Amino acid sequence: MNISAEIVIREAADADREAIAGVLLEAYSEYSAVLPAPSWADYRDSILDSVHGDAPVSRIVAELDGQIVGSVLLFTSSEAAYGRPELGIHTPIIRLLAVSPAVRGRGVARLLIHEAAGRSLALGAASLNLHTSDMMASAVRLYEGLGFKRAYETDLKNGDTLVKGYRLTLPVSASLQTK
Numbered sequence: 001m002n003i004s005a006e007i008v009i010r011e012a013a014d015a016d017r018e019a020i021a022g023v024l025l026e027a028y029s030e031y032s033a034v035l036p037a038p039s040w041a042d043y044r045d046s047i048l049d050s051v052h053g054d055a056p057v058s059r060i061v062a063e064l065d066g067q068i069v070g071s072v073l074l075f076t077s078s079e080a081a082y083g084r085p086e087l088g089i090h091t092p093i094i095r096l097l098a099v100s101p102a103v104r105g106r107g108v109a110r111l112l113i114h115e116a117a118g119r120s121l122a123l124g125a126a127s128l129n130l131h132t133s134d135m136m137a138s139a140v141r142l143y144e145g146l147g148f149k150r151a152y153e154t155d156l157k158n159g160d161t162l163v164k165g166y167r168l169t170l171p172v173s174a175s176l177q178t179k
Contacts, residue, residue, distance in 0.1 A: 007108060009115045012059035012071065019068040020061060021051045027098035034135060039159065050096055055080045057092070057123075060115050062099070062108045070099040070108040074116050076123070078154070082131075087154050087165075092120040093129040097139065109142055121170050128168045129154065133161050140164075 012020060024047050032040040050056070050073055057080070062070035073095045078087035081095055094116045099108045120128045129151065132139050143166050154165030 006064060007069075007106065007111060008063040009111050010061060010063065012061045012068075016059070016061060016068060017051055020059060020071045021048055023068055023071055023100050024051060024096055024098045026100055028096075030101075031135060047096060056095075058116075058119055060112055060119070062112055064103060064108075069103045070097075070112055072097040072112040072116055074119060078129075082156075084156065087156065089129050089154055089165075091125040091127045091129060092116070092123060093131075095130070097130075109139075110146070113142075113146060117168065117170060126170055128170060130166050131156065131163045132166065133158075133163050135161070 025044065028043070028047060031043070035043065051059075055075060056073040057076050058074040060072050060074065061068045075081035075093045075095060077085070077091070078089035078093060079085040081089075081093040094113065097109055097112060099112075117128050130143065130148065131154070132143065134140070146168065148166040148168045151165035151167040154167070156163045156165075
């Protein structure tokens, strides 16, 4: 367990899944305005399926004053994360990084990524992967600022949307360390 100021990072309990789903839907609901309604419905369902499914190797949450305000899911491969073994990713992947809009800007996402990187190292991984799109510009800036590099060979298409692959080489660089 890590503590930064009053933010606690820990492994989620099964009882936390509804709170995780709530944070995810709160954080990702901004995209409902830019996605066509059927696409948003599919995305929302995918989010909920990931939270309630058994594929993540770890569900990491951030708590503030006893309330879950952020989360990230850690998967062991592209097959576990997306059902897409053809992507050939056999090292951990983070998905669905979310921070409640009310606490953004306090380093919660950075803490969650740092924890996921540490857990990836503990699994013996040489890298940590993720996928995102241009629609999530602030997330892309965060990932690139933490040292994630484009992994073009892991890009995929979701309808007309290019979902870009990124990879962080482990061990964790100093830029990822929290202050």
